[in-house]
Amino acid sequence: MLHVISPIMRVIEIPMLALQRVLGINKLAWVFLFPNLLLFGLFAFLPVILNVVYATTGGDNVLLADRPYVGPRNFGTLMDCSNYLDPNSCREDKFWRAVWNTSWFVTLQVGMMVCFSLLTAVILNGEIRARGFFRSVFFFPVLLSPVVVALIWKWILQREGVLNAFLDWTGIGGFNWLVDAQWAFGWSVFISVWAHMGFYTLILLAGLQAIPRDVYDAATMDRASPWRTFRRITLPLLAPTMLVVLVLALIKGVQTFDEIYAFTGGGPGTATTFIIQYIYEEGFAGAPRLFGLAAAASLLVALVLILLTLVQLWANRKNANG
Amino acid sequence: MNKKLMRTTAILAGLSMTASAVAAQEIRFQCYSDGNECEVYEDLLSRFEAQNEGVDVIVDVVPYQAILENLPVQLAASTGPDLAKVTDLGGLNEYYLDLTPHVDASYWEESFGETLNWYRVGDRQGIYGLHSQLTITGPFVNATLFEQAGVEMPGEGATWDDWAAASRAVIEATDADFPMAMDRSGHRVAGPAISYGAKYFDADGVGSFDGFETFAEAFVGWNEDGTMARDVWASQGGSTYADAAQEFINGEVAFYYSGSWQVGRMDEQVGDFFDWQVVGSPCGPAGACSGMPGGAGIVGFEGTEHPEIVASIIDFLAAEENYAEAAARTRNLPAHLGVAAAGVEFENASPAAQAALNGFAGALPDVSPVAFAYQGYSGNRAMFGITVERLSQAIVGELSVSDAMDRAASDLESALAETQ
Numbered sequence: 191m192l193h194v195i196s197p198i199m200r201v202i203e204i205p206m207l208a209l210q211r212v213l214g215i216n217k218l219a220w221v222f223l224f225p226n227l228l229l230f231g232l233f234a235f236l237p238v239i240l241n242v243v244y245a246t247t248g249g250d251n252v253l254l255a256d257r258p259y260v261g262p263r264n265f266g267t268l269m270d271c272s273n274y275l276d277p278n279s280c281r282e283d284k285f286w287r288a289v290w291n292t293s294w295f296v297t298l299q300v301g302m303m304v305c306f307s308l309l310t311a312v313i314l315n316g317e318i319r320a321r322g323f324f325r326s327v328f329f330f331p332v333l334l335s336p337v338v339v340a341l342i343w344k345w346i347l348q349r350e351g352v353l354n355a356f357l358d359w360t361g362i363g364g365f366n367w368l369v370d371a372q373w374a375f376g377w378s379v380f381i382s383v384w385a386h387m388g389f390y391t392l393i394l395l396a397g398l399q400a401i402p403r404d405v406y407d408a409a410t411m412d413r414a415s416p417w418r419t420f421r422r423i424t425l426p427l428l429a430p431t432m433l434v435v436l437v438l439a440l441i442k443g444v445q446t447f448d449e450i451y452a453f454t455g456g457g458p459g460t461a462t463t464f465i466i467q468y469i470y471e472e473g474f475a476g477a478p479r480l481f482g483l484a485a486a487a488s489l490l491v492a493l494v495l496i497l498l499t500l501v502q503l504w505a506n507r508k509n510a511n512g
Numbered sequence: 513m514n515k516k517l518m519r520t521t522a523i524l525a526g527l528s529m530t531a532s533a534v535a536a537q538e539i540r541f542q543c544y545s546d547g548n549e550c551e552v553y554e555d556l557l558s559r560f561e562a563q564n565e566g567v568d569v570i571v572d573v574v575p576y577q578a579i580l581e582n583l584p585v586q587l588a589a590s591t592g593p594d595l596a597k598v599t600d601l602g603g604l605n606e607y608y609l610d611l612t613p614h615v616d617a618s619y620w621e622e623s624f625g626e627t628l629n630w631y632r633v634g635d636r637q638g639i640y641g642l643h644s645q646l647t648i649t650g651p652f653v654n655a656t657l658f659e660q661a662g663v664e665m666p667g668e669g670a671t672w673d674d675w676a677a678a679s680r681a682v683i684e685a686t687d688a689d690f691p692m693a694m695d696r697s698g699h700r701v702a703g704p705a706i707s708y709g710a711k712y713f714d715a716d717g718v719g720s721f722d723g724f725e726t727f728a729e730a731f732v733g734w735n736e737d738g739t740m741a742r743d744v745w746a747s748q749g750g751s752t753y754a755d756a757a758q759e760f761i762n763g764e765v766a767f768y769y770s771g772s773w774q775v776g777r778m779d780e781q782v783g784d785f786f787d788w789q790v791v792g793s794p795c796g797p798a799g800a801c802s803g804m805p806g807g808a809g810i811v812g813f814e815g816t817e818h819p820e821i822v823a824s825i826i827d828f829l830a831a832e833e834n835y836a837e838a839a840a841r842t843r844n845l846p847a848h849l850g851v852a853a854a855g856v857e858f859e860n861a862s863p864a865a866q867a868a869l870n871g872f873a874g875a876l877p878d879v880s881p882v883a884f885a886y887q888g889y890s891g892n893r894a895m896f897g898i899t900v901e902r903l904s905q906a907i908v909g910e911l912s913v914s915d916a917m918d919r920a921a922s923d924l925e926s927a928l929a930e931t932q
Contacts, residue, residue: 248930249930249931250930250931251588252585252588252589253588253589278911278915281922283919284901287910349743366742366743366747368743368747369742369743369746369747369908371908371909371910374747454747454748454749455747455748455749455750455752456748456749456750456752457746457747457748457749457750457752457904457908458746458747458748458749458904458907458908459746459749459904459905459907459908459909459910460749460905460910461749461908461910462749463749463750467749467750471750471751474581474585475581475750475751476750476751476894476897477600477603477893477894477896477897477927478894478927478930478931479584479585480930
């Protein structure tokens, strides 16, 4: 192998040495970083800049050259509200309905996700029969495409779906789950938890298995009850992992779109319209296409996600420093 | 050896030049189907290709959603196809290729008359689109359910209230689920809304929801009291389209308000399951009994590298014999006045489908001039979307009807301001 690589390296060495002579050893690092920076700039940084530019323009043209500069008007439209708690008092009521729906969704979904993932991880970490099988079962929904998840549950919950057929058979009688705002929202939370729980369970399971066995042995010798062991040993030692799970679930929760869009389309009315769907509909699905308003809304979402990421970084650093 | 190499190079160069010459005449046609339209066009266009050597028309069959959502973005970014089948007739006008210099304008004006205006906006008054599929909205009625219930169908001139009462009586007497259903679409409610007094335009000819509230009150009321299938409008969000065709086909709905493009589907899928028929659009308190015209058209785009070929393709499809054949094979109402006057023998259409298509064609004179104007209005897609969103919110109780109408008016004002 070496006899193949050596000649190649000798060939590469010539221009690299020349470059080093010209740029100096410190600046040479930029040459190595350049391909990665180029990709990052093209696919991450440039879109962000473009988004900022679009957010300050109006009209329905795609090309920037055809879009008039409107300054912060789009942000003003989104924030024009006499009472932020009441979307009906806002100029862009659909945006604030989406904001509040997302807030409620994230609160419920993340809370349930963390609780159920923890419970499942603790159970799967114990000495139970067919443990490997159950670990796979809980992880399986994570492998499904969001659209498949949505279609499966739509098939179950629609008026003439599997659940209503079962309820009819038992004599309880069916219910139009997807036409009632509260039920549609509740099912959206449930489906999202069902679809993603396996991923967080896996992270928590890894965290549980990293807790040294001897701590539990000491607790057993001290005759600590299982609940006390869980509260005083498992939870504190699992806290860093739980924090990661919490922040990841929060970020993912704010970004919720595809499976709920395919499941309810955001309805009934706007009951399950979340912020990313609002951005999609304003920018791409509706007429006229309000790219400026959609860009402004997406920057506000980005701001929230940046804050959440900073919290995660801060928490990680705090944990790392003990 | 050198000579051989040179000869081979020359042949290869010649071949590649020929290939690029052929490739230079490759025309891409973005098409969506309600039934078999793209298949029929592909067949017709193979004849065009045979008559025009070197032209290769590639029919890209895409979902309707792609025409609504992706095509406008492609056109704005100058990456669109050469021609396409579209439904946002006036809305995409700025991208249309004017066919006037390439076709016999007098033939087009005589043959397509009013529908040509649907593609025109402001100063752009050329010939832009071949209206390939004329549609009109109207009701399908499950005659078997009426018969089983012993309820007489309301006759000519019956109102929406008459049909609502009769349909409710049918459901009470049978085990069907819904008296009435209407597609979740701003286009579909437009005809009934006009019959209830919606003006759709203000005094300056600008889009407006003046007079819409009367229909909105009635429609929301029907959804609340179970007259309308609430699932169709309430189980979706945004302005997403949803129809109730499957419910009608399953025999769950007595009266289904949709349009002529569903005839093929009804013909194929209902079969002998029950008897169905098309009746004229019911009348409203404003005195009109209007449906809403519409449909799809084939347009060329200015961005094409081959405007003459694109124009000749559209002109070929507009020729009376080709147009008549397409209408017969796709079972669509003809917008070509000559073809319509001669009558179309729709291929493979059952007597029920034939009667339904004739029924829809017969309802055309009842269509209000407001409906024709609304169909040609460049802001109609924005208005359709706003109608669906705000009416749905009123149906599920997020907004009162009056608040929903206020919101609709302010949404429209913002939309018009953004597009100016």
